[in-house]
Amino acid sequence: MNKKIGKALVVGAGISGIRSALDLAETGYSVTLIDRSPHLGGVLSQLDYQFPTDRCGMCKMLPLVNRDASSQYCLRKGLFHENIEILLSTEMNSLEGEPGHFQVKLKQKPTWIDPELCNGCGLCTEVCPVEVPDEFNAGLNHRKAIYLPVPHAIPNPYVIDFTACTRCGECEKICPTQAIGISQQERKKFKILVVDDELIVRDSLKEWLEEEGFSVDMAESGQEALDKLSANSYHLMLTDIKMP
Numbered sequence: 001m002n003k004k005i006g007k008a009l010v011v012g013a014g015i016s017g018i019r020s021a022l023d024l025a026e027t028g029y030s031v032t033l034i035d036r037s038p039h040l041g042g043v044l045s046q047l048d049y050q051f052p053t054d055r056c057g058m059c060k061m062l063p064l065v066n067r068d069a070s071s072q073y074c075l076r077k078g079l080f081h082e083n084i085e086i087l088l089s090t091e092m093n094s095l096e097g098e099p100g101h102f103q104v105k106l107k108q109k110p111t112w113i114d115p116e117l118c119n120g121c122g123l124c125t126e127v128c129p130v131e132v133p134d135e136f137n138a139g140l141n142h143r144k145a146i147y148l149p150v151p152h153a154i155p156n157p158y159v160i161d162f163t164a165c166t167r168c169g170e171c172e173k174i175c176p177t178q179a180i181g182i183s184q185q186e187r188k189k190f191k192i193l194v195v196d197d198e199l200i201v202r203d204s205l206k207e208w209l210e211e212e213g214f215s216v217d218m219a220e221s222g223q224e225a226l227d228k229l230s231a232n233s234y235h236l237m238l239t240d241i242k243m244p
């Protein structure tokens with residue numbers, strides 16, 4: 001259905017969320033489906049293989065589909081609907097308003113891997129030196145710090161577990177498509193204070209440093225610099241010597 005009759009937000013992309021999103025989308029709502037995890041399917045994604053044949057089939061047993069080949073949803077085919085926008089690694093930050101007129105702020109965690117550039121080659125996982133218990137298999141095996149959260153799901157972006165990652169940079173070096181941007185993201189956290197009474201010097205330094213990915217703050221006098229230093233923390237200060 002192309003004609004949209006309103007907007008709806010579905011929080012949680014497990015079986016209930018996917019079913020709700022599909023129903024709303026079919027009715028004509030423009031749906032945003034969010035999940036705090038980096039993959040769709042929730043617990044369903046862990047139940048996909050059936051004993052003893054290893055055939056997939058949970059989708060067909062559950063009330064998600066037509067129980068035939070025209071399934072609306074399958075972990076291996078993905079969830080694609082013109083009225084559904086999927087935002088993974090996303091949480092609701094605030095909710096205001098009343099029924100029929102809510103305003104919601106969403107917060108999406110950076111994955112530091114560009115899904116448009118990642119071709120799924122897996123080289124990053126091969127070189128990653130960090131191993132941790134794999135939640136997908138209930139800790140029975142290990143995964144790397146850069147990994148596929150659900151091996152068979154679509155969409156299926158590689159993600160980095162930053163609680164385990166040591167920032168060694170090996171994955172970034174080997175990635176053939178430059179999809180990984182750890183060092184760029186690390187630079188954003190590096191705060192520099194530029195102190196100079198010449199506007200052109202301050203602006204030029206700010207522009208160059210921001211182009212390189214750093215966060216830049218500016219002060220035009222010694223007193224302003226001292227005020228900023230007492231209110232914020234900086235990793236580096238670049239300052240003129242002769243100051244008003």
Ligand code: SF4
Binds near residue numbers: 119124125175180
């Ligand atoms: S090496 Fe790069 S392109 Fe290959 S899976 Fe990892 S992030 Fe994707």
Ligand code: SF4
Binds near residue numbers: 130145160164167170
């Ligand atoms: S930067 Fe992190 S994810 Fe990448 S190889 Fe090193 S430990 Fe693994």
